[in-house]
Amino acid sequence: MDFFENVKRAVSDTAQTVSKASGEVADKVKTKYSIYDMNGDIKRLLGEIGLEIYQSYKNDEAELSESILEKCRELDEKNAQIEAAEAKLVSKKGVLVCDNCGEKISKNMTFCPKCGSKIGGEDDGSVTITVTEE
Ligand SMILES: [Zn+2]
Numbered sequence: 622m623d624f625f626e627n628v629k630r631a632v633s634d635t636a637q638t639v640s641k642a643s644g645e646v647a648d649k650v651k652t653k654y655s656i657y658d659m660n661g662d663i664k665r666l667l668g669e670i671g672l673e674i675y676q677s678y679k680n681d682e683a684e685l686s687e688s689i690l691e692k693c694r695e696l697d698e699k700n701a702q703i704e705a706a707e708a709k710l711v712s713k714k715g716v717l718v719c720d721n722c723g724e725k726i727s728k729n730m731t732f733c734p735k736c737g738s739k740i741g742g743e744d745d746g747s748v749t750i751t752v753t754e755e
Contacts, residue, residue, distance in 0.1 A: 677683040678693040685693070708718055717726045717740060724735040732739055 675693055675696055678685055711725050719726055719733040721738040722736040724733050726733055726740055730740060
């Protein structure tokens with residue numbers, strides 16, 4: 622048997638094996654992806670259910686169990702923390718927050734565009750929030 626024939630055959634066998642294997646891999650990837658996709662849908666739906674429950678908590682529309690109420694209060698807390706953290710970010714960027722209504726105001730404004738109160742005090746952008754850098 623010719624040496625080069627052997628090599629050729631070996632190469633084409635390998636190529637076949639590889640393409641079959643990569644087909645299986647592609648199938649697996651597809652399956653994994655569709656599972657990932659469905660899990661995403663489930664998460665989204667659970668989120669939407671949660672949001673509806675949270676809204677009914679906010680509007681005081683439904684009687685909710687104590688454990689759900691607890692989670693809703695936790696959500697309130699988290700939202701407040703996010704708001705506070707965002708206010709920190711804003712003040713770091715040199716944007717002021719209205720003392721009266723909390724509206725974000727650019728540094729060069731004298732009056733709040735939302736409530737009209739005068740933006741008072743030192744214009745150094747430090748506001749009243751202390752940020753500790755780590
Ligand atoms: Zn204001």
